[in-house]
Amino acid sequence: MSRKTAVITGASRGIGLAAARRLAAAGWQVFSLSRTKGPDEEILWIPCDVSVEESVNQALESACTQAGRLDLLICNAGMGISGAVEFTSEEDAELQINVNLLGAVRCARKGAAVMRKQGYGKILFISSLAAIFPLPFQSLYSASKAGLNVFSDALGIELAPFGIQTCTIMLNDVRTDFTGSRKKTETGDEIYGGAIRASVGKMERSEQSGMTPERVAEAVFRLAEKKKLPAHKIVGASNQLLGFLYRILPSGLMLRIIRGIYG
Numbered sequence: 001m002s003r004k005t006a007v008i009t010g011a012s013r014g015i016g017l018a019a020a021r022r023l024a025a026a027g028w029q030v031f032s033l034s035r036t037k038g039p040d041e042e043i044l045w046i047p048c049d050v051s052v053e054e055s056v057n058q059a060l061e062s063a064c065t066q067a068g069r070l071d072l073l074i075c076n077a078g079m080g081i082s083g084a085v086e087f088t089s090e091e092d093a094e095l096q097i098n099v100n101l102l103g104a105v106r107c108a109r110k111g112a113a114v115m116r117k118q119g120y121g122k123i124l125f126i127s128s129l130a131a132i133f134p135l136p137f138q139s140l141y142s143a144s145k146a147g148l149n150v151f152s153d154a155l156g157i158e159l160a161p162f163g164i165q166t167c168t169i170m171l172n173d174v175r176t177d178f179t180g181s182r183k184k185t186e187t188g189d190e191i192y193g194g195a196i197r198a199s200v201g202k203m204e205r206s207e208q209s210g211m212t213p214e215r216v217a218e219a220v221f222r223l224a225e226k227k228k229l230p231a232h233k234i235v236g237a238s239n240q241l242l243g244f245l246y247r248i249l250p251s252g253l254m255l256r257i258i259r260g261i262y263g
């Protein structure tokens with residue numbers, strides 16, 4: 001019988017690479033869909049830009065033809081922009097939504113078609129706690145991840161009759177190149193009393209002292225092997241507490257707390 005197969009977008013580095021390595025170590029066949037090649041030969045690289053539909057379709061087609069099956073699709077590729085909304089260019093706003101949200105939509109659309117025919121499969125979306133605790137000066141990033149959560153939930157209902165499950169994994173801070181790759185603008189910082197630089201700087205320090213990508217990879221692996229997926233998964237002990245607070249706190253109070261930390 002052929003090996004279980006996973007396709008991961010953005011496995012050239014960071015969380016995607018750690019997840020790919022964890023799955024490969026357990027015997028899975030793993031394809032990475034990214035613009036650049038990662039360091040490991042055993043992770044099969046297919047060039048792909050998730051912001052381009054044709055590129056996604058060709059890459060997924062190639063992976064599924066080579067493997068003959070698709071057990072797991074992990075929509076992980078992502079990037080961040082930061083800055084005040086009123087000074088965010090149309091181009092950057094579109095880029096943020098195109099890569100993080102529409103990129104996942106394109107992959108899920110193509111992956112779902114394959115999984116529906118075979119009658120099984122799992123689709124994991126790498127989301128962020130910013131989806132439920134929205135971050136000032138990262139409004140579009142937060143919106144892209146909130147969109148991903150809702151998309152995964154609705155898609156999961158659509159695909160359940162075909163044996164396909166979806167799950168969003170909401171992460172807190174992870175130590176990766178994500179921080180250095182962020183597209184930042186501090187335009188208008190003087191108007192906002194220095195809050196843009198202070199808020200994003202705080203977030204960056206928090207990311208760089210965050211958990212390792214290997215810890216996320218372990219959680220992803222457990223979900224990959226699990227029979228029944230939860231709709232949402234928050235990774236990390238303190239994050240469980242945050243999830244609990246999210247469920248019980250009135251939204252006004254929650255936003256005041258976020259304002260106190262990042263406002």
Ligand SMILES: NC(=O)c1ccc[n+]([C@@H]2O[C@H](COP(=O)([O-])OP(=O)(O)OC[C@H]3O[C@@H](n4cnc5c(N)ncnc54)[C@H](OP(=O)(O)O)[C@@H]3O)[C@@H](O)[C@H]2O)c1
Nearest residue numbers: 010012013014015034035036049050077078128174176178
């Ligand atoms: N790090 C954190 O603190 C954190 C927290 C919460 C959620 N997340 C989420 O976790 C995911 C992975 O982030 P990371 O921390 O591992 O960041 P990373 O180290 O910067 O890795 C990002 C990955 O996404 C790929 N990617 C970016 N744009 C792409 C595109 N247009 N087409 C295809 N691939 C693309 C990159 O590959 P190429 O450049 O080779 O294309 C790379 O492999 C993201 O969705 C991010 O939002 C991260």
